[in-house]
Amino acid sequence: MSEPHGRPAGLSPYDGLVARASALDTGDPLAPLRDRFMLDPAGPAVPAGPADPAQDGNGTVYLDGNSLGALSTGVLPRLTDVVNREWGELRIRSWEESGWWTAPERIGDRIAPLVGAAPGQLVVGDSTSVNVFKALVAAVRMAPAERTEILVDADTFPTDGYIAASAARLTGHTLRPVPAAGIAAAAGPQTAAALVNHVDYRTGRLHDLAAVTAALHAAGALAVWDLCHSAGALPVALDAAGADLAVGCTYKYLNGGPGAPAYLYVRRDLQPRFDSPLPGWNSHADPFGMAGDFQPAQGAPRGRVGTPEILSLLALDAALDVWDGVDLAEVRAKSLALTDFFLECVAALVPAGRVASVTPQAHAERGSQVSLRCADAGKVMGELTARGVVGDYRRPDLLRFGFTPLYTRYADALRAARVLADVIEGTA
Template sequence: MSDLTHEALALDAADGLRAKRAEFVLDDDTVYLDGNSLGALPGAVAGRLADVVEREWGRLRIRSWTESGWWTAPERVGDRIARLVGAAPGQVVVGDSTSVNVFKAVVAAVRLAGEGRDEILVDAATFPTDGYIAASAARLTGARVRAVDAADMAAAAGPRTAVALVNHVDYRTGRLHDLPGTTAAVHAAGARVVWDLCHSAGALPVALDADGVDFAVGCTYKYLNGGPGSPAYLYVRRELQPRFDSPLPGWNSHADPFGMSAVYEPADGAPRGRVGTPDILSLLALEAALDVWDDVDVTAVRAKSLALTDFFLRCVAAYVPAGRAEPVTPLAHAERGSQVSLRCTGAEEVMAELIRRGVVGDFRPPDVLRFGFTPLYTGFADAERAARVLGEVLGG
């Protein structure tokens, strides 16, 4: 047994979050390092979903909208996510996809902008959909899109800027961007900011209220473990809610949804971010998945995330032949999310072989291996084994 293997076992023994692993459906034959794409299944979800299907839908049927709390679930689940992103209750609503919520937020931000503000700044390395949505929002509002590096967003905001759309963590490299600093600088320029939290919520502390964020969106199937296609969330800062003009007004966000008025009158508060009928099955599966977070301090999650990624990088340096895999994720803690990306020749084939050997990460073209570290269920022995197998693949 190598020194690094001994160290991994010792670190796991001292891990304060280690007991959380038992709350997930995992197998010891696989090292799962793709929770930054799809989180593992919390064990309580299957039973809860069975009850929703068999009792709430199967027996109560339409009564469940009131008796089982279906109607208020988007805000109820939103408040549970709010705690994980540093928001007070009443500012997060769950529903629709991340893409749809990006569209709502960006268009609403442009509509809030003052005279002459017709520019949408977009993170140049953004997940492609964010860019597509920003371009569509620009066509709708008569604005123009300007792509800039996320690190330069603060300096790029100017008198014509209406809104900046920024990723908190780069999905390819794992680089963590400066949320409080960028938000303050964009505000100083007189503009609004929309943060995409897909790769940060549930992996590291976020302080939306304290940092004065205007809007934020995020998915729930990564670090929040809500399941494939689970609904996304939308944060609208409380002070902006009365002026939040959604480009997708639906009956679910009407002040009197069952009045069936021909004239739209938006609801107050977080429900204003709703559109149509909630996806109840996936929404309640997400609610059950969030139970694993009830006794978790996100600062402890962040501490373990950094320790895991530090240890993995050390193991890669020890096991992988020199020059075969180079980190593109920043080494500085202040600039790192909860994943490690390695540039590697033949990365697609390398990842396929890793998966065949029981180490599941993912590949991003043209040459990036991504390994996501989800502290609630990833251990140091997992990190050591993944690096050791990578070394075997690349040295073989």
């Protein structure tokens, strides 16, 4: 990579990328939000000489928000108050006086606009895996008895596949894995429900939520969507698409923190039929009645199970403050511009033939990450991390870079591509 190390007189292609990154960052309407996160200084985007760990270590470029979002500055003060006052002083009174009891639904209503849902359809709690199980089994129970098939993306995130297989065994259904692009066409008269990823975790491919949902409905099947890699990175329109059920995590693009509780969406007209396979005292119509027979609560609380995980719920609540007033159209525009710019920088700086993007070029098919096929991906990502560019990799050969529009800069994208180029040259 000769340009950065020995630039000729005048504006080189590399200098042009630097100038463009600066201009894009200056004009970014979301740029002020970066100050609401605890991030290292960005460090120099353009070192004067060859990259080395000491030089690149001056600040971290964090491109792993698709695995764990950054900490927002409002979380620690909120948790300090929760621990010291609500738990430490009020203790049991906080279930009522501090609103702990209603937190799962209240915080669900805060997430609802980010996934295109009206209030009263989301409940927050449990893990994504547990909510996938609830949603898929409940979907199968809502389907006519003669429908004995569950469809699942053949390349889905492993847990989704494991749970789909367990749900099939539990309900006496047949599980049929099919390529994600073929799920809509594969649905037929035997299909009860399909579990579909909105964005593929390996490649970043975005699937058409509205079109796939419509095709499943046309076949008489229900659609269960996994939004883990889309919510908070791009607009999601659950209500407009008529999606039946959906689940998602909150620790990626929603920045809720490690192990933050997930959410479950049940379309309003389906709620009276939602038969959870995990009924608990918290989802009972009269939880403190301690009745021996289960009577489900009305509405979203049917998705609850046990005692809410208050500390992590309220950390998430504080993290969601960052989203107040944010325009999701601007988030999507920046996500696409960032990933476009990163791909352009990689093409310009990384030696030809050493990496290949498996992320779709078409905007309509792209989430908010870029995945590059690369030999020795684990070794390369380890070296990138040592030099201050944090992404991740998936075996055997994929480098993953997640672009979180609320805090990622265009200068970060350029620096990541430059350091990647140096690392690739060093492994030649």
